[in-house]
Amino acid sequence: MKIAEMRVTPIAITDPPLLNAGGLHAPYALRVILEIVTDDNVYGLGEVPGGERPAAALEAAREVVIGKDPFQLNAIKRGLYERFGEGSLALNGDEPWDHRTLMLAISAIEVACYDVMGKVTGRPVCDLLGGRSRDRVDFSAYLFYKYEGAGGALGFDTDPDATGWAAARQKAALDPEGVVAEAKAMCDEFGFKSIKLKGGVFPPPEEVAAMKALQAAFGPDVPLRHDPNAIWSVDTAIKYGKEMEGVLEYYEDPVRGQESMAAVGKALDTPMATNMCTTRFEHLPGSFRLGSEDVILSDHHGWGGLLSTVELARICKTFGRGVSMHSNSHVGITMAAMVQVAAAVPNLDFACDTHYPWQSEEVIMGGRFAFDDGALPVSNEPGLGIELDREALAKLHDRYVACGLTQRNDEIEMQKVNPGWTFQETRW
């Protein structure tokens, strides 16, 4: 069995005006959908954060991938490293890919290969990663500060016909009351049992007040997480971290860099978590040496795929670190892959992040995944257990072309609303 074809399709999906330390989400989030097709016409799917660059990388990867057996992941990865990774420059005269681009390409291809492997063996992907450790994967409510608006074609307008969560999703959330209302609407709709607030948007006291309002509204049994996206200073993080002792399940990336994380962690009893300060295997020795984090947020897109995520979890177990899971705006291929790898990781200690409730479109047949009591069941269908909706894919690709966005840039989006706004590495 050989890979005969690769189809790379950048898409744009509706994304509401969500705020974060980097600015504002554009009306569309970009993803790239990868389809590999074998010579016996089995197809596998992958999905990664999008835009021009990952799409171009996947187009370029074709020369390495075509003709390979999809089970030969080590050979495919080595081929990509050798052709496009650091050190490849001397060989081919091109700029080598940056680490993130390499990881995204490897992830898209590896996930699509696992989908094929599952289909041809009649097994869900988790069974090829050590077997399922759970039948349901818990997710957390992922709250954002946001402006009013729906995103997509509506831009910052709202859709007057929307009902239920689709209507609630359009409302502004700019203060503790708005955050609690958002949390209630989201938890009512999806049944989530833990809550994360993407912070780093407003002055720390306002965000601390939001976390305390969440605790007051949901009680002590709903774990809460706060993520200032590394734009607080060490002193600020310690000061407000102390105010949130007993409030947070974990404190995610309040500050930038492992040394700063270690300093904050040392001053607090709250566990420290990261998906910004320790984001690749090469960072782990430093993290463990400094004791900078207690919980590592895995992400198969950024860490090089599903098997790498299983390996990361084993490393975390070995060094006494917890494992959680990071997310970006995404559709169902990523969702299915997250669920399969989450099922396989024995020591997944926390409910996973997902932006999925903020999105409204799909590229898979049957439409969007439905959370049951905050969790998704682990499919037992072969591969990722999904089929591509080619019509939906074509529409979302047309929109990618039409919307004119080629990369994510939250700073530019924010400047459209707040002229002169600039990103600051450390704002407070």
Add this chain to the structure above:
Amino acid sequence: MKIAEMRVTPIAITDPPLLNAGGLHAPYALRVILEIVTDDNVYGLGEVPGGERPAAALEAAREVVIGKDPFQLNAIKRGLYERFGEGSLALNGDEPWDHRTLMLAISAIEVACYDVMGKVTGRPVCDLLGGRSRDRVDFSAYLFYKYEGAGGALGFDTDPDATGWAAARQKAALDPEGVVAEAKAMCDEFGFKSIKLKGGVFPPPEEVAAMKALQAAFGPDVPLRHDPNAIWSVDTAIKYGKEMEGVLEYYEDPVRGQESMAAVGKALDTPMATNMCTTRFEHLPGSFRLGSEDVILSDHHGWGGLLSTVELARICKTFGRGVSMHSNSHVGITMAAMVQVAAAVPNLDFACDTHYPWQSEEVIMGGRFAFDDGALPVSNEPGLGIELDREALAKLHDRYVACGLTQRNDEIEMQKVNPGWTFQETRW
């Protein structure tokens, strides 16, 4: 697909009178052969170091394993931990298994499950572990000091009809000349390109002389390794390690414990290797913190199986440690499993150890594996790529019953030759 049957067969295989720090090999080495059979009559094979205890453990494991899907390795492992691991005592009133027994049982079962998984998917096991990173696996010549004799039914006698390596294998090797002659005979027969001497047998100057004699005989292009099995003191290891600078590819377990290894490693330029001081995942943080070893010898029997070996290798890569592979006296099921996992590990940096040339029997159809230029080809047949020779297995089991050995005890064997000899943790 469910596991319907487990067949546990202890066997005894002929082993020559090999010397080591713990004493003398008995005329037979003990292994346990595990066969699992699914309800659709697919069978998978596992092999682990033997004797009464691992065999009893595997018999007891039946209650956890029967009825499980062989792809559900995480569930099987968790079941074994919960039923037999530390902490199980309170639940069932039995003594929990020691760590080694638990690892051996998990390894035998996991390898047998991978064999089944490969067979039903039509794929060699390495393709289920990330894919092959190589088509041939290099092995090293594994030299022993030894008394004259063949082992097995012959005890310490020799077989006058033996020819070739079978004859050379019976000769004594008790000094540098004997070691070099053994190395030449073994490398001539199998084509090995690197050489390890199991030391800790004679006073250090004699062993250093043997290593230097090997270097003189084989030249600088044949990597050499020396393994005193942790019975040298730190001072001794440093003193003789300095004499062997430039001679050794790596210096394996000259001393006992990570602190001692770190002290020796700090004093030398020679890389330090271990399969005695860092032998389980829980030991890795200490090893990395102390810098006690540069190379970890993997062993799927001791580290909990094939996927765990892949994970160990990823950890070693992450922390800048090399990966090699440990061996004990074994037959072809272990050999096939070693080759498959070695094929899958991208960063297998060294030729693997194997005792295989010292054995003469097999339990697989077609007889013994044939090394080609010091390497074994990676089978592309489904599963482990081997079939059980049930007649051979029955004979070797009869011999297990007849020989009366129930566990390995090299000290008792040594006392038969040298009355009053006792093992010493630190001899020199």
